[in-house]
Amino acid sequence: MRAITMKDFGDPDVLQLEEVLDPEPRGPQIVVNVSRAGVNYADIHVRGNTYLAPVDLPYTPGNEVVGTTADGRRIVALTRGGGYAEKALVHKRLNWEIPDGVTDEQAVPLALQGNTAWHLLFTVCQIKKGQKIVIPAAAGGVGSIAVQLAREAGAQVIALASTEEKRQLALDLGAHTAIGSGESDLTERIKEAAGGPVHAALEMTGGATLHQTVAALAPRGHLACYGFASGQLTDVSIHHLLENSLTVSGFWLPHLYTDREVSLEFSMKGLFAAVANGTLRTITGGTYPLGQAAQAHRDLAGRQTTGKLSLDTSK
Incomplete structure (x- = not known):
């Protein structure tokens, strides 16, 4: 072959x-x-x-x-x-x-990026209706799916994307607002777009972007990391986490392949249904x-x- x-x-x-x-x-x-x-x-x-x-x-x-x-x-x-x-x-x-x-x-x-988006939102962050969530690379594979799943769950989505075209796609997919992912004042831009600190955020860039995203979280907020596309690994201040009762979680989909408590079968059924009924593009x-x-x-x-x-x- x-x-x-x-x-x-x-x-x-x-x-x-x-x-x-x-x-x-x-x-x-x-x-x-x-x-x-x-x-x-x-x-x-x-x-x-x-x-x-x-x-x-x-x-x-x-x-x-x-x-x-x-x-x-x-x-x-x-x-x-x-x-x-x-x-x-x-x-x-x-x-x-x-x-x-x-x-x-x-x-x-659906199998890799769809399941990743689903479990970041619902298994890790446990996002709920009315909550505010930051979704990076919102025009990409995981991001574009996560924007739509979060919107359908009733969350307010603040999308991050690198170009005007990509930000427009995120808005078309249901994001409430979209801002540049490379802004030097990213923390303030997120808070301004969300009307205050956010309940949850996904993160896949690493480096300064991770720190800026953590700083945009409200007390008891949750950050879910699923990559480091910049190649920059970085530490998060324990003092800042304690001061704001924040949770930072890492997520790697293969850990669910043999997990009997978290069902990929359930998420796949949900993803297939969402595509079939038109709520997921x-x-x-x-x-x-x-x-x-x-x-x-x-x-x-x-x-x-x-x-x-x-x-x-x-x-």
């Missing part, structure tokens, strides 16, 4: 299209014939050897796929690598049959031939895209 392989860590050019052996399932694994492979910022961390879980080379990136099983089921699935390929191995508990009312294109972002940011994985990484890292990027294995 054709697959993208990495033999070294480094820039996007380490992603090479090659002919490799078909994967052999073991235990609870099944083989999926991949039609679309999702591209995520986590894949950029894998390529740069900064991912939360180390990988051994040679390696095929990709943690979510859409495709068909040997018995003809059309599924979306989570993988532990191996997604950038014509065939991938998935665990029998980490794949979900796509309803007839949902297209492959709509399903691509998935944004297609670009579909690339499998062999152009490197370009997809460049565009994503360069913040040139909105919504979901994917690789088409038929091209």
Whole structure:
């Protein structure tokens, strides 16, 4: 089969299209014939050897796929690598049959980015109607879904995005207001937009942006971190957390893969239903031939895209 392989860590050019052996399932694994492979910022961390879980080379990136099983089921699935390929191995508990009312294109972002957005909002932050929440990268994969889920839950969404076009998309998706993500006075801009400190915030940039977002939280507020796109890791003042009774949580979706108390089955049903009834619009940011994985990484890292990027294995 054709697959993208990495033999070294480094820039996007380490992603090479090659002919490799078909994967052999073991235990609870099944083989999926991949039609679309999702591209995520986590894949950029894998390529740069900064991912939360180390990988051994040679390696095929990709943690979510859409495709068909040997018995003809059309599924979306989570993988532990191996997604950038014509065939991938998935665990029998980490794949979900796509309803007839949902297209492959709509399903691509749901397993990884959709579940991430859902559980950041409802499992970690436990967002409620009337609360104010900051959502960064609001035109991106996780952000665009989170804006719509939070709006549907009755929250007031303050969206962060880097360009006027992206801010307009966030407003179109239901954000109450949208501000520039790179503002030097981001804390004050958030408070001004929200009419005061916020109840909750998602954060995926790190560095100064994390500190500015924490400073915009109201007493007993909650910050949920799910990335560090800037590459800057930073500490949060314990004194500030105690002074304001703040909670800062880290979130990494793979920790829910085997969690029996938090159901991915439940969140997937909710996401499928929201797409089918029109309350959740998935944004297609670009579909690339499998062999152009490197370009997809460049565009994503360069913040040139909105919504979901994917690789088409038929091209």
